[in-house]
Amino acid sequence: xxxxxxxxxxxxxxxxxxxxxxxxxxxxxxxxxxxxxxxxxxxxxxxxxxxxxxxxxxxxxxxxxxxxxxxxxxxxxxxxxxxxxxxxxxxxxxxxxxxxxxxxxxxxxxxxxxxxxxxxxxxxxxxxxxxxxxxxxxxxxxxxxxxxxxxxxxxxxxxxxxxxxxxxxxxxxxxxxxxxx
Amino acid sequence: xxxxxxxxxxxxxxxxxxxxxxxxxxxxxxxxxxxxxxxxxxxxxxxxxxxxxxxxxxxxxxxxx
Numbered sequence: 001x002x003x004x005x006x007x008x009x010x011x012x013x014x015x016x017x018x019x020x021x022x023x024x025x026x027x028x029x030x031x032x033x034x035x036x037x038x039x040x041x042x043x044x045x046x047x048x049x050x051x052x053x054x055x056x057x058x059x060x061x062x063x064x065x066x067x068x069x070x071x072x073x074x075x076x077x078x079x080x081x082x083x084x085x086x087x088x089x090x091x092x093x094x095x096x097x098x099x100x101x102x103x104x105x106x107x108x109x110x111x112x113x114x115x116x117x118x119x120x121x122x123x124x125x126x127x128x129x130x131x132x133x134x135x136x137x138x139x140x141x142x143x144x145x146x147x148x149x150x151x152x153x154x155x156x157x158x159x160x161x162x163x164x165x166x167x168x169x170x171x172x173x174x175x176x177x178x179x180x181x
Numbered sequence: 182x183x184x185x186x187x188x189x190x191x192x193x194x195x196x197x198x199x200x201x202x203x204x205x206x207x208x209x210x211x212x213x214x215x216x217x218x219x220x221x222x223x224x225x226x227x228x229x230x231x232x233x234x235x236x237x238x239x240x241x242x243x244x245x246x
């Protein structure tokens with residue numbers, strides 16, 4: 001029996017990355033939807049960027065441990081080319097595309113002035129797709145997905161993002177919150 | 182009276198300030214925010230500075246004279 005360390009790390013870092021991505025999306029939504037009047041948008045942006053760094057770190061650990069592990073056969077090529085992994089190519093491919101789009105959106109932040117701030121914000125709409133792909137990846141490629149606690153995590157994450165996104169779409173932002181006198 | 186300064190190198194065109202104080206802030210052709218006026222008596226500029234996601238707006242209270 002081979003050493004399960006990398007295999008356990010790969011599963012744990014995948015779930016961690018998904019949880020962090022969920023928090024990144026929620027913090028990003030708080031910036032514009034303003035569900036919490038007490039949270040300054042600039043503070044929400046700081047938290048959003050910090051969580052993004054952590055999430056990318058967790059994705060990098062997830063990818064590295066999958067390559068290092070000998071139980072699943074994922075090489076460097078399968079990390080970059082969607083569908084190149086022998087195990088559940090569609091579900092693992094969804095993870096690869098989510099990772100690549102996540103890096104694209106993250107890299108666009110320091111380049112936002114060069115690409116234009118309107119194009120940068122349009123590109124940010126991709127994050128809904130990234131979240132959907134990551135959810136599908138976790139549910140259909142994740143070893144732990146069938147366990148009740150993991151299903152609760154996915155349901156909670158999708159429910160939270162859908163609720164705050166609906167808030168953003170339906171509730172107009174608060175204008176003049178209390179200092180207009 | 183308030184004096185308003187925008188750090189245009191930080192502005193990312195969210196436009197929250199222009200929604201809160203449209204007499205003071207406007208979104209220009211590039212999608213960035215420009216000042217219509219450098220000073221204003223409208224306390225809404227304080228809300229606009231608070232609402233900026235990039236913390237790009239500074240407001241200083243100055244004597245009206």
